[in-house]
Every structure is written in structure tokens, then in C-alpha cells.
Amino acid sequence: xxxxxxxxxxxxxxxxxxxxxxxxxxxxxxxxxxxxxxxxxxxxxxxxxxxxxxxxxxxxxxxxxxxxxxxx
Numbered sequence: 001x002x003x004x005x006x007x008x009x010x011x012x013x014x015x016x017x018x019x020x021x022x023x024x025x026x027x028x029x030x031x032x033x034x035x036x037x038x039x040x041x042x043x044x045x046x047x048x049x050x051x052x053x054x055x056x057x058x059x060x061x062x063x064x065x066x067x068x069x070x071x072x
Contacts, residue, residue, distance in 0.1 A: 006031035012061055014050070021068070029067035032060065037072045 003023060006013050007030045013020055014034040024033040034057065036046065050057065053071055060069040 003027075003031065024068050032067055032069070034060070034069045034071060037070055 002013065003020070005011070010030065012032045012034060014036065016036045016038065020033055021035045024035075036049065038045070038049065049071055056071075057069065060066055
């Protein structure tokens with residue numbers, strides 16, 4: 001299961017899937033979760049969103065308090 005693997009290996013899950021969002025709300029972290037609330041779009045758009053938010057994502061990865069980061 002992706003959730004357990006990410007938890008065991010200290011990964012951050014990045015997904016548009018609301019199931020991960022619900023699981024993150026229910027179980028908190030680890031693992032941390034980046035929720036892409038962007039609908040259907042090309043992969044290039046997703047890459048650009050992640051690149052544009054690099055500083056925020058890095059800060060999110062280094063904090064202990066936050067478990068979900070929502071990008072739109």
C-alpha cells in the first residue's frame with residue numbers, strides 16, 4: 001500500500017486523489033501529503049505547479065506540525 005510505504009520510508013505523497021486527502025485527515029502524519037486540487041490537466045501543468053511552489057513544498061517537508069499541503 002502506498003500510504004504504508006511512504007510512512008515507512010519518510011516519503012511525501014503527492015496526489016490529486018481525494019482518498020489520500022481523507023486518509024491524511026483521519027490518520028495525520030507520517031506520511032505527509034500534498035493534495036493537488038487542480039482537476040484534469042496535462043502533466044506539464046502539474047510539473048509547473050510543483051516547480052512554482054518549490055519553496056513552500058520544501059518548508060512543508062521540514063515542519064513537524066503540518067501534515068497536509070493543498071496546492072491549487
